Amino acid sequence: MKNTEKAYWDIINKCKEIFSNKMKDYGSAWRILRKESLTDQIYIKAQRIRSIQQQKTQKINEGQYEEFIGIINYAVMALIQIEKGVVDAPDLDQKNAITLYEAQVNIIFELMLNKNHDYGEAWRNMRVSSLTDLILQKILRIKQIENNEGKVIVSEGIDANYHDIVNYAVFAMIHLDGEKV
DSSP: HHHHHHHHHHHHHHHHHHHHHHHHHHGGGGGGHHHHHHHHHHHHHHHHHHHHHHSSOOSSSHHHHHHHHHHHHHHHHHHHHHOOOOOOOOOOOOHHHHHHHHHHHHHHHHHHHHHHHHTTTTTGGSSSHHHHHHHHHHHHHHHHHHHHTTSSSSSOHHHHHHHHHHHOOOOOHHHHHHHHO
């Protein structure tokens, strides 16, 4: 489990660094995105990963790893949007955005620890392609919940699905890191 925790935070810190650098480049322009737009951005990235996995070739230089980073960062942005609401103009400075980012990933990390305990790190025996499919499934669930105006009868809400998406993406990246060695 200690290996998982270290690998998890190594991945999250890479993602946070990219998020932070994009905040320097673009500010918090993403704050104007509606949750549905963020869901669609995650869908595009997951669909591209699946395409790369199936076709075994790609024409754009960024690979699966970079797309998983995008999935994580867009999911965290979506969770921030759920918490803070959508705005008409950028309203967060670098420091506040990073604080909100860190708060979300801490919640997601705690969920990972709890699920990892209960499931016995079963994700370690999963394929990256299966994790990709699970991310796509969660996105389709979110889209359905969004189409139902956020209402669910017995299912987890949108935020729980974003949490799982982040964890699946981190697990996939841990696997991909292992393949690089």
